[in-house]
Amino acid sequence: MQKRLALAALAATLWLGTVHAQGDDYTDGEVRKVDKANGKITLKHGEIRNLDMPGMTMVFTVTNKAQLDQVQPGDKVSFKAASEGGKMVVIDLRAADVAAKP
Numbered sequence: 001m002q003k004r005l006a007l008a009a010l011a012a013t014l015w016l017g018t019v020h021a022q023g024d025d026y027t028d029g030e031v032r033k034v035d036k037a038n039g040k041i042t043l044k045h046g047e048i049r050n051l052d053m054p055g056m057t058m059v060f061t062v063t064n065k066a067q068l069d070q071v072q073p074g075d076k077v078s079f080k081a082a083s084e085g086g087k088m089v090v091i092d093l094r095a096a097d098v099a100a101k102p
Contacts, residue, residue: 026078034068041059048081051081060089067090
C-alpha cells in the first residue's frame, strides 16, 4: 500500500512539473509594431513551443495593455503566448534585457 502511494505521489509530482514547465514557456521575439489603441502587438518570433507554432511574424492581442507602454518597434522581447478562444494572445511581455526566464 505504501509503495502504491509513493508511486502515485511521484507520478503526480512529475505530471505537475511537466504542466508547470509547459506553462512557463517564454519565446524570444522582436517588436515590429505596437498598436496601443487596440491592445495589439506585431512580433517576429521564434518557435512557440507550448503552442507547437513555428517562428514567424504575426499580430497578437495583449491581455495587459499596460505592457505595451514598455516596448517599441525594434525592441527585443521575451513573451508568453496562449490560445484563447482560437485567438493567439500574449499573456506576459518583457523587454529581453529584463526578462527572467524561469
